[in-house]
Amino acid sequence: MKSVELFAGAGGLAMGVTLAGFESLAVVEWDKWACDTIRENQKRAFPLVRDWPIWEGDVRAFDWSSIPQDIDLLAGGPPCQPFSMGGKHKAYGDKRDMFPATVEVVRSLKPKSFIIENVKGLTRSSFANYYQYILLQLEFPEVTRQHDECWSHHLKRLQSEKTSGALHGSGLTYNVVPTLVNAADHGVPQKRERVFIVGFRSDLGVEWSFPSASHSLDALLHTQWGSGEYWERHEIPKKNRPKITAALEAKVRKLGYLMSPPKEKPWRTVRDALAEVSDPRHSDGNFMNHAFQNGARSYPGHTGSPLDLPAKTLKAGDHGVPGGENMMVMDSGQVRYFSVRESARLQTFPDGYVLHGSWTEAMRQLGNAVPVALGRRVAASVAECLIAASTRQITQLRRWHVA
Template sequence: MRSVELFAGAGGLAIGMASAGFQHAAVVEWDHDACETFRENQLRHAHAVEGWPVHEVDARSFNFGTLGQDIAVVSGGPPCQPFSMGGKHQAQRDDRNMFPEAVRAVRELMPKAFIFENVKGLTRKTFASYFSHIHLQLQYPELTRRKDENWMQHRARLEQHHSSNKGQATYNVLFDVLNAADYGVPQKRERVFFVGFRSDVGARWSFPDPTHAEDALLVSKWINGTYWDEHSISRKRRLEVPLRYAKHVELLRTKSSLLILDRWRTTRDALSGLPDPEFVRDHEIPNHVFTPGARAYVGHTGSVLDEPSKTLKAGYHGVPGGENMFIKDDGKVRYFTVRESARLQTFPDEYEFHGSWSQTMRQLGNAVPVKLAEVVARSVAASLTLASLQPEL
């Protein structure tokens, strides 16, 4: 099935889509360093991106008419700074809001389905009106905004159409906030996903169930000790149940045998096998270079090794720092290297990043975790395949 990837960034969602079996007809991204990341990996024949048609262009000027009409899925993460906690909070007034271009792609390509991802901040009450505007536009992409309409007037017209419409919406659209840690990503990263299916496709779909759980991690650490065994950590650590978990761990002792999900993956899991670049400089691991200067202070602390990491962030005014460093076993803090950050975002180790440390960390901070993208994409692909096998009524 052919797909189109918009606002591709470092390629997390696009790689996940490809891993799920989609073939990219176009990968659109305006940032030069991100496009160079794609090109350099293609020159090295990295399996993840080989053969991708990369277009270094602003999505607002991309001609979707050149791609034909057999696009199965459009996917992408419209720039999220307008809605992020660290951004300017301007939403529809921010010129980095690319949701209108996502809607245009759906309108012009009429794919069987689409997958769009954004920051959890989009679901805040502050943006509730604009959130509903996005939802309605995705349901009825053919009802475009008129020249004399502002977005609120357009939303009102869409609401009237929706409430009076006797037939189906053009697209059946679902949305939900997913935590990447619940799907095997070693990072607590909550993102909102919009997934829509064209009504005439007849697809039946729901968001995939979590595969990993915090309870299973607590059991592996504080009840059966298998987590510490995996990392060859002394038995003494197993007795030090943090006070905030003590009561819950006691409850888990009575039902630990009933847990069926895998445990959350941790920062230590992600960094396993990588040398400490502060002390080992003669390794040949790409993008694994020590960056000095990390320090902790109130409200600016690093990720804990034995939990999923904090959410990696790009930062509007550069890399924030607190979310992009971790606390070592000796209590000191160190910045994640680009390779370590790529592990936290579940990029394959063969995938290398172009640009300075701050630029590559920005690419990674904006990315969709590859593993989460693949889980969602596989579920969409399965529903489309099943729908295509159903006899027409």
């Protein structure tokens, strides 16, 4: 199966796509530091990225005629800053809004499927109309914006086309499924909420839904306060375990965690993710990108990630890591910054994958990335549907041939 990756960044989603069995025909990214990260790992012959055809530049300047139409998957995360809770919230008025460029690539390549990821802020009420506009453009990419037509008028025309039903079954259309996802529910040791917009070309007849959650908070609470297995696994004696609050104890008893565990696996915590990683202040040199970064301090509302829950969302920031972010709260109650390697683990990047640049630059790349494990899970579910659709088409052709 063939794929193209847009806005690849440091390669999180693209690595997930590769792990799901896709072969990249183009990996496009404009940021020099992120491209240097990928190229450095290619020089190191890191297997997941070794054969990627990396192209440094604007997706709008890429020669898309060099890529065959009907590829299996187009994947990417357009820059999130126009919609981020911490950004300037300009959306369509922000020059970094790359959704129009993404729709143009869909229109040009006519991929069988696409995976598009962005921040939760895209779904907030102030962006409601523009979010609908994005979804409708992806559903009907051939209904193009006319010369001098504003986006709101284009939206009305798309809405009219959708309600009329005239375009379904003719031309290039997609069945589009948007889903708000918490990465922690899928085995990532980080509470990271993101929007995934997945589409399948309508002629394939695919019925798809986002993979069910494999991990849960309830299951974690059971291992901590029901069975106690969590603390035993980490060899934490009872005297050193945090005290359970009255409210949490009431919830534990009400939901019966003392009796039987939930069906999902436990959420993965910071302690789980960093179990074998030494403190960067006393590093033994066994891990790359694991230098200590000084200067961490808490601010109101920014107090770091507790060890025994998934980490708070890693932040990128336009001008470096925002104050009070990307920190862990140690057993002593003090805070320190996550090292680059620790942050990479929280984003489920492989330990052998090197991040290029300073701590600030590497953290920006990681903060903008899709967790590799989550990218793989979504891409694998898409691959499964594509294979099933191909099998159906082959079976139908054989029946017609026999008839």
